[in-house]
Amino acid sequence: MTQPELLALLESEPEKGMRELINRYSALLYKTVYHIVGNSARAQDVEELVSDVFFGVYTSRETIDPEKGGIAAFLITLSKRRAIDFLRKNGKTENLLLPLDDEMIQKGGADTLAEVEEREQRQALLNAVIALGHPESTIIFRKFFYGETYEQIGKKLKMSKNAVNKRYLKALKKLKNEMKGEC
Amino acid sequence: MTEKELDSLFRQISAEEAEEISASDIDFSADEAFADRIYLSTMEKAEKKGEIQMIKRIKTKKGFAVLLAAAVLLLIFAAGTAAHTYFRYPDRQKLREEMNNFDTLHISRIAELASAGPGDIIVQNKEVKVNGYTVTFEAIVKANSFREILSDEGKTHLENEYSEGTFAVVTISRDDGGQLRPTFENPEGDEKTLHQVSGFPLIHGVVPNALLYITSAFPQYYFEDDVMYYFCNITDELCFADKGLSLAIISDAPFEPKEIALDENGVPYFTESAPALHAMFDLPIDPSYADAEQQETFIRQHDFIRWAE
Numbered sequence: 001m002t003q004p005e006l007l008a009l010l011e012s013e014p015e016k017g018m019r020e021l022i023n024r025y026s027a028l029l030y031k032t033v034y035h036i037v038g039n040s041a042r043a044q045d046v047e048e049l050v051s052d053v054f055f056g057v058y059t060s061r062e063t064i065d066p067e068k069g070g071i072a073a074f075l076i077t078l079s080k081r082r083a084i085d086f087l088r089k090n091g092k093t094e095n096l097l098l099p100l101d102d103e104m105i106q107k108g109g110a111d112t113l114a115e116v117e118e119r120e121q122r123q124a125l126l127n128a129v130i131a132l133g134h135p136e137s138t139i140i141f142r143k144f145f146y147g148e149t150y151e152q153i154g155k156k157l158k159m160s161k162n163a164v165n166k167r168y169l170k171a172l173k174k175l176k177n178e179m180k181g182e183c
Numbered sequence: 184m185t186e187k188e189l190d191s192l193f194r195q196i197s198a199e200e201a202e203e204i205s206a207s208d209i210d211f212s213a214d215e216a217f218a219d220r221i222y223l224s225t226m227e228k229a230e231k232k233g234e235i236q237m238i239k240r241i242k243t244k245k246g247f248a249v250l251l252a253a254a255v256l257l258l259i260f261a262a263g264t265a266a267h268t269y270f271r272y273p274d275r276q277k278l279r280e281e282m283n284n285f286d287t288l289h290i291s292r293i294a295e296l297a298s299a300g301p302g303d304i305i306v307q308n309k310e311v312k313v314n315g316y317t318v319t320f321e322a323i324v325k326a327n328s329f330r331e332i333l334s335d336e337g338k339t340h341l342e343n344e345y346s347e348g349t350f351a352v353v354t355i356s357r358d359d360g361g362q363l364r365p366t367f368e369n370p371e372g373d374e375k376t377l378h379q380v381s382g383f384p385l386i387h388g389v390v391p392n393a394l395l396y397i398t399s400a401f402p403q404y405y406f407e408d409d410v411m412y413y414f415c416n417i418t419d420e421l422c423f424a425d426k427g428l429s430l431a432i433i434s435d436a437p438f439e440p441k442e443i444a445l446d447e448n449g450v451p452y453f454t455e456s457a458p459a460l461h462a463m464f465d466l467p468i469d470p471s472y473a474d475a476e477q478q479e480t481f482i483r484q485h486d487f488i489r490w491a492e
Contacts, residue, residue: 019222024205026221027213032198047217051224058229072202079198122196125189126204134208141209144193145201152214160419161348172186179184 003071010061018058025072026050027146029079036083040090049086053078128178136171139164311462315359318432318462321352323417348418351430351466353382355411380404380434382415384466387427388449390489391440417466419481425473434460445491 001009001020010017029050037046056078057071129137135157142148142156150164157164184192205211213221305323312318326348385391404413413432420428429451431443441456453461482488 015226018225019218022222022225023212023218025211025213026218028198028201028211030213030217031201035198047220048224051221051228054221054225055228058225072205073199076198076202118195119200122192122200125192126196126200130204130207130209134210137208138210141201141211144190145196148214156210156212156214160416162416162419172189175189176184176186179189 007061007071014058014061017061018054021057021071021075022054025075026054028072029053029075031146032076032079033083036080037086040087045086049082050079053082056082125175125179128175131178132171132174135159136167136174139168140171140175143168305467307464307467309464311464312358313462314459315357316460317356317358318460319354320430320462320464321354323466323468324350324352326350348416349421351382351384351415351417351464353413353415353430353432355380355413355432355460356409360409380411380413380432380460382413382430382432384415384417384420385429385431385443385451386420386423387429387451388445388490389426390445390491391431391443391451392488417468421468421472422474422477422481424468425470428466428468430464430466432460432462432464434458449491 006017006020006024009020030046033046033049033053034041037049041049053075057075129140131137132140138157139153142153143150148156150161150168153159154161154164159167201211212218304325307320307322309320310317404411406412415430415432417428417430427450431451431453433442433453439456442454442458442461443451444454445451451463453463
């Protein structure tokens with residue numbers, strides 16, 4: 001389902017649309033929020049923050065403009081703001097390593113050379129992961145990015161833990177070889 | 184690039200960068216249970232705000248599902264206790280006598296639990312003495328019974344919370360009563376300690392291939408009171424029950440091709456090249472577990488599998 005189709009579903013059948021939206025983005029938003037609040041929040045708090053974001057989308061779904069960047073970008077931005085609000089409200093801003101303002105949300109100005117190189121390295125990594133093909137790409141992504149266990153990944157992909165492990169090891173070897181030149 | 188460097192690089196990836204590749208075939212979606220929780224929480228908020236009236240429908244649906252699940256479980260339990268199992272258990276007295284050699288309290292509960300849960304714990308109690316070691320195939324255990332048989336220390340050692348699957352439980356000890364040192368303390372190994380232990384099921388007729396049995400990154404063994412407890416996942420191979428299955432234990436990982444061979448009936452055995460610690464057991468899985476479709480899936484997922492001619 002494309003993003004315009006998702007927005008259309010949100011409008012025509014809001015509950016179905018929310019279900020689809022949550023299935024698709026809740027894991028990514030959880031990671032986004034957790035990346036900011038870290039150990040300042042319990043897991044239930046992080047889930048609550050993610051739920052707040054989706055609730056915000058649900059109540060303002062008619063105002064979402066698909067022309068102004070995708071709905072995912074909108075969700076990610078909301079998540080970051082929500083996470084920062086949480087830290088401010090709970091007086092835990094000392095845990096935040098990044099500036100507590102819009103600079104964190106949207107950095108202006110040119111990147112330094114180091115930042116450009118780092119971004120290119122990350123992009124090369126993501127391209128190498130995509131090149132692995134399914135299910136290896138999903139296994140690697142969920143293992144490293146989401147930090148899921150083999151068992152969790154297996155449940156998602158309907159594979160046994162052992163099968164996931166074997167695929168993971170083979171994919172990791174391929175990925176290491178691909179990324180050799182990027183170090 | 185090392186795994187650690189890859190991990191570090193992944194941590195730098197922002198949600199926006201990750202989202203940019205969402206059009207690829209990578210599955211980003213949330214775990215079902217997690218998504219359900221978020222959905223329910225979101226809709227509860229919406230209901231409180233007067234946006235929707237669907238929360239009652241959700242609760243009813245969920246409540247009905249829970250009731251139905253409970254009723255089904257009750258039926259299965261009733262059928263199970265009345266059913267005649269394919270593994271015949273000796274009476275409890277005889278079983279206790281046979282298991283007198285168990286010197287660890289938690290494993291001795293296998294005997295009690297075996298009669299309580301048909302199919303969940305199948306006692307084997309088969310022993311092989313090899314080069315100063317005793318390797319005992321203790322039982323075949325369903326994962327949901329793990330917590331019944333493991334000591335508190337055992338539970339803390341198993342890194343993953345196993346919630347499903349079938350495992351062969353093996354213990355290894357030294358005949359001279361000496362200490363077994365964990366392999367990470369002695370990665371090079373010597374004649375008195377284990378270098379590395381791996382255990383894996385072998386399908387009769389399939390040419391043994393170490394690629395099929397790469398050691399899991401998560402520990403599947405632990406040491407307690409100079410005994411090594413090894414948990415070998417045999418879930419995937421159960422569907423080959425009609426072909427015959429064996430359980431191989433070897434102090435090597437992965438094994439060398441010359442260490443295991445097949446006899447004229449396709450049954451695997453250890454050759455003279457096998458390392459000091461090696462033991463082969465028959466895995467007595469009932470042929471009713473055989474499943475042609477699952478076999479095809481297994482073969483498709485392991486496309487390097489070869490059948491002996």
